[in-house]
Amino acid sequence: MAKVTLSKSLHNNLKELSEQFNGSSNLKIRNLNVGDTIKREAAIIYMDGITNTQNIQDNILAPLLKMSRMDSIESVIKDHLSIMDVKAEALIDEIVLGLTKGKCFVIIDGYNQGILADAANWQKRSLSEPDTQRTIKGRMIGFNEQLKVNLNLLQNMIQTQKLKIESYQIGNEAKTDVALLFIDEYVDKKVLEEVKKKLQEVDIKYLLEARVIEDALEEKKTLFPLVFTSERPDVTVSALFEGRVVIIVNGLPFVLIVPCLFIHYFQQPDEYNSKAGRFGSRIFRLFSWLLALLLPAIYIAITRFHTGWFPSPFDKKLLTSETLLPFIWEVLILLFIFHSLLEATIRIPKNTTLLITLIGTTVIGETAVYAKIIHPLSLIIVGINFLTSIHIASGGLWGSLVLLRLVFVMIGYFFGLTGILIGLLLLILYMASLKSIGVPYLSPFIPFNAREMKDAIYRGDLRRLINSKHTYPHKENNKK
Known part of the structure; x- marks a missing residue:
């Protein structure tokens, strides 16, 4: 399709641009006569609220009013305007796009192109420490919205x-x-x-x-x-x-x-900024992920199928339900309550977070156990599960964990520990089939790459890590 361009008539151009914005009140048009000896009608167009009007006045308006001669739009840009980001433009679409991005546009009568100059004045918040992947030692600055x-x-x-x-x-x-x-x-x-x-x-x-x-x-x-x-x-x-x-x-x-890669979610900045945690931190987080995924399911499977594995006093005290609900319902209710508390603390105003936390802990920790609605061991198991979930929540695995945890709870309830092991094996096979932009999700474990293990389970020597080049295996897409 043919691109719509400016005409040589100032009034026609102003009418066309005004129609593009449907008479929006924040579209401002400043009419003026430019040139010192030979006067020409002109106009400066900008969007109010997102442009720096002082910048327009000092670097565009003032030089235009003092021009002695005007051979072309390019000569105006080269000889008179002191603003940095500026170009000649004739396409209506590009002009409209520039205006919406905080630029101003200068039209001069008799020319079929104008001057598009950057004068944006976007509001932004100051730089602050990131909320996720926080570190004790290292850079304390995060990205903002600009x-x-x-x-x-x-x-x-x-x-x-x-x-x-x-x-x-x-x-x-x-x-x-x-x-x-x-x-x-x-x-x-x-x-x-x-x-x-x-x-x-x-x-x-x-x-x-x-x-x-x-x-x-x-x-x-x-x-x-x-x-x-x-x-x-x-x-x-x-x-x-x-x-x-x-x-x-x-x-x-x-x-x-x-x-x-899957292993990236278990790497934290602290490991590269300090000596502590070089060997054990990632193994601890992987173990925490397994606990967050499987602990409630293992608990349900043991209470339903495998209570005979434990001594009689232990079985009678901890694995025999004396509460109103079966263990499976206790775990599901506790998971729901903990998830609700987490959602509440994120969504509600900050000044009410402490109140919600106190109410939640009182209801769960004291009332439910005292009323024999929840077994104390169920509360401990789900509490540990929740804490281990938080270890890897900031990395981005929380969404998959919430669903898979419920799936494994159901598997444990119906099929016991054998079903859990089979389910875990199928999960690993599923993860091995995934790829991120053609790179296997479980690399460097599957497929195994010994050279890349230097920054997988443990953090290797920083000098070697910095000087070595990382390589990624690729899975070609299957073409039918």
Whole structure:
């Protein structure tokens, strides 16, 4: 389709642009006569509230009023305007897009193109410590919602010309700026090509959440997250030097990182900033994930099928229900209450969090047990399960954990420990079949890669990690 361009008539151009915004009240038009000796009618158009009017007045309006001669739009830009980001533009669509992004547009009568200059004045919050992946020792700064601020943080930490930044605009109705980052000599070329292809295929009216891009990168619905998210610039920089690709969406205080492996969710910044936890932290988190996944199911299976494994006093005191409900219902009710408490503390105002916590602990810890509705051991089991869940909740595995935990509780209730073991084996096989941008989800374990084990179960020597290049195995898509 032919692109609509400006005409040489100032009034026709103003009418066309006004119609594009349907008479919006925040579209401001400043009419003026430019030039010193030869006067020409002109107009400055901008969106009120998102532009810096002082910048427009000092670097655009004042120079235009003092012009002595005017040969072309290009000569006006080169000889008179002191603003940095400026260009000549004739396409209506590009002009409208620029205005919505905080730019101002100058039209001069007699020319079929105008001047599009950046004068944006977006509001942003100050940089603060990230809420997730917090660290005791290390950088205490996180991303915010402004794309340019986030790029500034990363470029400050990666001061090399090998860092490449590619810009995209996603959205048919409202365009959102998206940046694709990679380090040229480190990036996995197959991953980079696949990510570019998927970004170009995103076809939506507007982009408000990064979940849209995550869905496009994941290809199909899975129980596990195949795109890693991070609020920390240092984690992002490490990912770039590991050959991974980073995607930043304007308006969101976190980045997307691919490929994403299962082991990445058990790596924390503290391990790279201090000596403590080098060997045991990841094993502890993996064990916590298994407890969070299987502990309620094992408890149900033992109370239903395997009470004879334990001495009689232990069996009678702890594994025989003297409460009003069967063990399975106790566990399900406690899981529901704990999940409700977690949701409440996240959604409700901060000044009521303490009240909700006190009410929840009183109802669960004292009233339910005293009234013999909940067995004390059930409360302990679910409490431990909840605490181990929190260890890995910030990494992104919480959503899959909530569903799989209930599935294993049902398996334990009907099939016992044998069913749980079979279910765990099937889960591992399912995870081994997943891939993130063509990279197996369980690598470097499946398929096994001895060289990549230096940063898997334990954190290897930092000098060797920094100087070695990461490699990723690829699974080719099956073509029918």
